[in-house]
Amino acid sequence: MENNPDTTLVTQTAPIANETHGGRAKCLQRLVRLDLPVPRTVALSFKAVHKIGAGHLPDVQAVVAQFPKGALMCVRPSSEDPDWGGPGAVLNIGINDARFAELCETMGEGPAASLYTRFVQSYAVNVARLDPDMFDEIEGEGREALAESLRAYEAETEEAFPQDTATQLTAVLRSMARAWEGTSARLLRQAKGAPADAGLGLVVQEMVFGIGSGQCGSGVLQLVDSDTGLPQITGRYMCQSQGRDALHGDAGAMYLTRDPRGASLEEAVPEAFETLKTHAALMRARLRAEMQVEFVIDEGKVHILDGMRVPRSSRAAVRIAVALADEGIISREEALMRVQPRTLTELLHRQVDPSAKRDVIGHGIAASPGAATGKIVFSATEAQAAASRSEPCILVRRETSPEDIRGMHAAHAVLTERGGITSHAAVIGRGIGLPCVVGASNMTFNLVKKTITAPDGRVFAAGDEITVDGSAGEILAGAAKMQEAALDETFQRLMDWAEEAADIGIRANADTPADAQTARNFDAHGIGLCRTEHMFFEPGRLTVMREMIFAESGEDRRAVLERLLPMQRDDFTQLFRIMQGQPVCIRLFDPPLHEFLPADKAGQRELAEALDLPLSDVTRRIDALTEYNPMLGLRGVRLGVTVPEIYEMQARAIFEATIDASRDGDPVVPEIMIPLVSARREVELVKTAVDAIAAAVRNEGEADFTYRLGVMVETPRAALRAGEIAPHCSFLSFGTNDLTQMTYGLSRDDAGRFMSDYVQQGVFPEDPFHVLDVDGVGELLQLGAERGRAAQPGITLSICGEHGGNPESIAFCRAAGFDYVSCSPFRVPVARLAAAQLAILHKIG
Incomplete structure (x- = not known):
C-alpha cells in the first residue's frame, strides 16, 4: 500500500502531493520526514474519494490491515486548501463491544465507555444522519450512558450498531465523500474561492487516545x-x-x-x-x-x-511573513508572495472587530473599505456642522454629487441608496479613505422625514447612531467595537521589498493636498490623475464659478476667471511641492457646467441674490444648460473647445505654479491631460492654446520649464483612433471608468441596481466596474496601446480609472506593456504589492 497512488500509507517516500491528496496528507508526510512522532496514517486520494462518493469502494479491509490489530482509527478531511473546509473528523472508528471490554481492562471502564459513547453518537449523527437531539435526554456517564446511546441508535435505525471495523470505516468514508459532493457544501466552498470540481482527500489515522491512566x-x-x-x-x-x-x-x-x-x-x-x-x-x-x-x-x-x-489576522500575516524572511527561513520574495494584496486593505483602515457582535440593518455595495460609527445626517451642511462640534457623523444621501464633497470630508462615512462601485460616492470615498456603502436599496430612504428604514421595519432618524462597514457592505445598528489601522514598521518594510521587486509604476489619483500627502506617504510614484473640478466646489470658489457660467461673453468669462486663477495656482503649487521630484498629471476641467448650479428652488433664489439677477434669469440659464444625457454632453474637451477660457486659466495656473514650486526644490514637470477626447482635431486645438499660454508665462516670468501634454482615452473612438492622436501627445492615459461605461452602454451610477443579478446568472463573470473586462474593454486598451505605440514608439501608456488598484487589472496592464497604473491613494499599497507579486511570478516562470 506504500506505493498505491489512491490508498497510500504515509511514509517518507510515498507518492503524496497537495494536488492529489490534499494539504493535510502532504503535511503529515512532511512531519514523518522530520521523524516526528506521527501515528500511522493512510491517505486516500481525491480520485479515490470521488469514487467512494459514486459507490465504488477501495479495498477497505486492506486499509484496516495497515494498522495494528485492535487499533482504533480516526478519519479527517484533506482538501487542497484548508480554507475550503470539509466534513468534520470522526474519531474512535473500530471500537465495538469486544474492544470495549478489552479497553475496560487496560484503561478502566469510565474512559473506555467515554470512547465508545463518543463514537456511537458521532456515527449516528454524521454517518446515519440521525437527529443529534435524540441524545439530549441521555444523562450520567460511563456504561449507563453508553447503553442508552446504543439503545437510542438501535431504536431509531431498527438495526444493531455495527460491530465490524471495516463496515464502520466503509460507512464513515462513504458519508464524508458524499457530504463533500453535496450541493450546499459545493456552494459553500466555491464562495471561499474553491473551483467547482475541487477534490477532497481523506486521511485514516491510528488513534492515540488521550484518555486513560497516567497523564493523558x-x-x-x-x-x-x-x-x-x-x-x-x-x-x-x-x-x-x-x-x-x-x-x-x-x-x-x-x-x-x-x-x-x-x-x-x-x-x-x-x-x-x-x-x-x-x-x-x-x-x-x-x-x-x-x-x-x-x-x-x-x-x-x-x-x-x-x-x-x-x-x-491581516496584521499577523504581514508580521509573520516579514519575521520568517528576517530569520532567513524564507526569502523576501517569498514573504511578498505570502501576503494577499487585499489583506493590506484591513491594515490601512479601521475595521469592525472580527469578534464584535453585528446587528445588521442593511446591505449594499462595499464601495470604500474601512468602518466608522457616527450619528446620521442627511446633508453636507449638517455634516460640516457636526464636524465643527467634533461629533462623528454618517452622511446619508440618495446619491452624492460634487456639491457634497465638503460634507464627505467632514463625515466619518457615507451611505447612499443608489450607485455602484464607480459612482461618485465610491470614487471619492476610496480617494480620501472614507468608508462608504452605496446602493443600499434594501433600505428605505426618506429624505423629507430624514429617516432610513431597515428591511425588518426598524426606523433610524437623523441623530441616531449607526456603523457603516465599507469593507463588508453592511450597515449596523449602534456603535460596533472597532479594530484600529496598523501601519507599523513591519508594514513599511514589506512595502520597501515590494518596491524593489515591482517592474510597473504605481501612481495615485489625488485631487487635494491631503490626497497628495497620503500618496506621498505610501510612496506612490507620482500623481496619475488630479481631477481639477473638485477644487471649484469650495464655497468661496463656487460663487465665482457660477458667475463665470452666467457671463455673457468670452471677455466677461476671462474677467471672472481671473479671480479663480490665484486659487488654482495655489492648489497646484501645494501639489507640486508635496510631490517634489515626482510627476503630477492634471486633468483639465471635465464635468458639465450644470453640476455647479443649484437644482432646488431655495438654492436658485440664493444664487439670484448672490449674482444680483432676477430669479427668472437664473432659472432660464439653468434650463438652457440642462441636458438629456449630460454624461455624453457638453463636458471635457468639448467645453475646452467651445468655452476655451476655462482651459486657458487652468493652463496658466499650472505653469505659474510650476515656476513657483521649482524655485525652492527639484524642477517640476507637470503633465496636462485633456479629458474625453474622441478626435485628433480636439487635441490640436487645445494643444495650440496651451502652448500659447506656456510661451506667455515663460516670457512674463522670465523662467523656463517643460511640460508634457497627453490625452485621457475614455471613449471607444479615442482608443480606436489612437494612431492619429498619439503623434500630438506625450502620453495616453486610459480612463477605464468612462471607457467601461461607454463600451457597455451602462451607467456606472445605476448599474449597481442589477449587477449582482447579472453576475449570479453568469451574464458577466464580474462587475466590469470593479474588475477590468479584459475581453471587451481590454481589447480596446490593447488596440489603443498598439496603435499609439506604432505611431509614436516612446509614448507613455497608463490607466487611471478605479481599475488601477485591482490586482487582476494590474496583471493585464503589465502584460500589455503599460508604464504605470494609477489608483486611489489608499489603494496604492495594495497595487504595489500586487505589482511586486506579478514581477516575482514572471521571474520564476
Missing part, C-alpha cells in the same frame, strides 16, 4: 499570536480529551505556559511541554511557516496528530 490529554500549540503575529506560545490543553476538545471552551482546559489564571501544561508535564516546543520550532524552520500543532499526550508521551498553518 490533547490540545493545540502555536508559537505566535494569531491576532498580532508576535512571538507567543498560545493554545490550550485538556486532560482526558480527544481531538480539539481543548478549544471548545471547556472549563477543564489548561493553559500551555505558566499562567496566574489557572493550571498549565508547563507545570503539569514539563518534559512533554519542552518536547512540544522543540517539535513546533522544528516544524516552523523546516516547513518554513508558522504552524499550529495538534497533539496528544498519552501516559506522558507526546504524539503529533497534525500540523496546519496558523490562522492569522
Whole structure:
C-alpha cells in the first residue's frame, strides 16, 4: 500500500502531493520526514474519494490491515486548501463491544465507555444522519450512558450498531465523500474561492487516545499570536480529551505556559511541554511557516496528530511573513508572495472587530473599505456642522454629487441608496479613505422625514447612531467595537521589498493636498490623475464659478476667471511641492457646467441674490444648460473647445505654479491631460492654446520649464483612433471608468441596481466596474496601446480609472506593456504589492 497512488500509507517516500491528496496528507508526510512522532496514517486520494462518493469502494479491509490489530482509527478531511473546509473528523472508528471490554481492562471502564459513547453518537449523527437531539435526554456517564446511546441508535435505525471495523470505516468514508459532493457544501466552498470540481482527500489515522491512566490529554500549540503575529506560545490543553476538545471552551482546559489564571501544561508535564516546543520550532524552520500543532499526550508521551498553518489576522500575516524572511527561513520574495494584496486593505483602515457582535440593518455595495460609527445626517451642511462640534457623523444621501464633497470630508462615512462601485460616492470615498456603502436599496430612504428604514421595519432618524462597514457592505445598528489601522514598521518594510521587486509604476489619483500627502506617504510614484473640478466646489470658489457660467461673453468669462486663477495656482503649487521630484498629471476641467448650479428652488433664489439677477434669469440659464444625457454632453474637451477660457486659466495656473514650486526644490514637470477626447482635431486645438499660454508665462516670468501634454482615452473612438492622436501627445492615459461605461452602454451610477443579478446568472463573470473586462474593454486598451505605440514608439501608456488598484487589472496592464497604473491613494499599497507579486511570478516562470 506504500506505493498505491489512491490508498497510500504515509511514509517518507510515498507518492503524496497537495494536488492529489490534499494539504493535510502532504503535511503529515512532511512531519514523518522530520521523524516526528506521527501515528500511522493512510491517505486516500481525491480520485479515490470521488469514487467512494459514486459507490465504488477501495479495498477497505486492506486499509484496516495497515494498522495494528485492535487499533482504533480516526478519519479527517484533506482538501487542497484548508480554507475550503470539509466534513468534520470522526474519531474512535473500530471500537465495538469486544474492544470495549478489552479497553475496560487496560484503561478502566469510565474512559473506555467515554470512547465508545463518543463514537456511537458521532456515527449516528454524521454517518446515519440521525437527529443529534435524540441524545439530549441521555444523562450520567460511563456504561449507563453508553447503553442508552446504543439503545437510542438501535431504536431509531431498527438495526444493531455495527460491530465490524471495516463496515464502520466503509460507512464513515462513504458519508464524508458524499457530504463533500453535496450541493450546499459545493456552494459553500466555491464562495471561499474553491473551483467547482475541487477534490477532497481523506486521511485514516491510528488513534492515540488521550484518555486513560497516567497523564493523558490533547490540545493545540502555536508559537505566535494569531491576532498580532508576535512571538507567543498560545493554545490550550485538556486532560482526558480527544481531538480539539481543548478549544471548545471547556472549563477543564489548561493553559500551555505558566499562567496566574489557572493550571498549565508547563507545570503539569514539563518534559512533554519542552518536547512540544522543540517539535513546533522544528516544524516552523523546516516547513518554513508558522504552524499550529495538534497533539496528544498519552501516559506522558507526546504524539503529533497534525500540523496546519496558523490562522492569522491581516496584521499577523504581514508580521509573520516579514519575521520568517528576517530569520532567513524564507526569502523576501517569498514573504511578498505570502501576503494577499487585499489583506493590506484591513491594515490601512479601521475595521469592525472580527469578534464584535453585528446587528445588521442593511446591505449594499462595499464601495470604500474601512468602518466608522457616527450619528446620521442627511446633508453636507449638517455634516460640516457636526464636524465643527467634533461629533462623528454618517452622511446619508440618495446619491452624492460634487456639491457634497465638503460634507464627505467632514463625515466619518457615507451611505447612499443608489450607485455602484464607480459612482461618485465610491470614487471619492476610496480617494480620501472614507468608508462608504452605496446602493443600499434594501433600505428605505426618506429624505423629507430624514429617516432610513431597515428591511425588518426598524426606523433610524437623523441623530441616531449607526456603523457603516465599507469593507463588508453592511450597515449596523449602534456603535460596533472597532479594530484600529496598523501601519507599523513591519508594514513599511514589506512595502520597501515590494518596491524593489515591482517592474510597473504605481501612481495615485489625488485631487487635494491631503490626497497628495497620503500618496506621498505610501510612496506612490507620482500623481496619475488630479481631477481639477473638485477644487471649484469650495464655497468661496463656487460663487465665482457660477458667475463665470452666467457671463455673457468670452471677455466677461476671462474677467471672472481671473479671480479663480490665484486659487488654482495655489492648489497646484501645494501639489507640486508635496510631490517634489515626482510627476503630477492634471486633468483639465471635465464635468458639465450644470453640476455647479443649484437644482432646488431655495438654492436658485440664493444664487439670484448672490449674482444680483432676477430669479427668472437664473432659472432660464439653468434650463438652457440642462441636458438629456449630460454624461455624453457638453463636458471635457468639448467645453475646452467651445468655452476655451476655462482651459486657458487652468493652463496658466499650472505653469505659474510650476515656476513657483521649482524655485525652492527639484524642477517640476507637470503633465496636462485633456479629458474625453474622441478626435485628433480636439487635441490640436487645445494643444495650440496651451502652448500659447506656456510661451506667455515663460516670457512674463522670465523662467523656463517643460511640460508634457497627453490625452485621457475614455471613449471607444479615442482608443480606436489612437494612431492619429498619439503623434500630438506625450502620453495616453486610459480612463477605464468612462471607457467601461461607454463600451457597455451602462451607467456606472445605476448599474449597481442589477449587477449582482447579472453576475449570479453568469451574464458577466464580474462587475466590469470593479474588475477590468479584459475581453471587451481590454481589447480596446490593447488596440489603443498598439496603435499609439506604432505611431509614436516612446509614448507613455497608463490607466487611471478605479481599475488601477485591482490586482487582476494590474496583471493585464503589465502584460500589455503599460508604464504605470494609477489608483486611489489608499489603494496604492495594495497595487504595489500586487505589482511586486506579478514581477516575482514572471521571474520564476
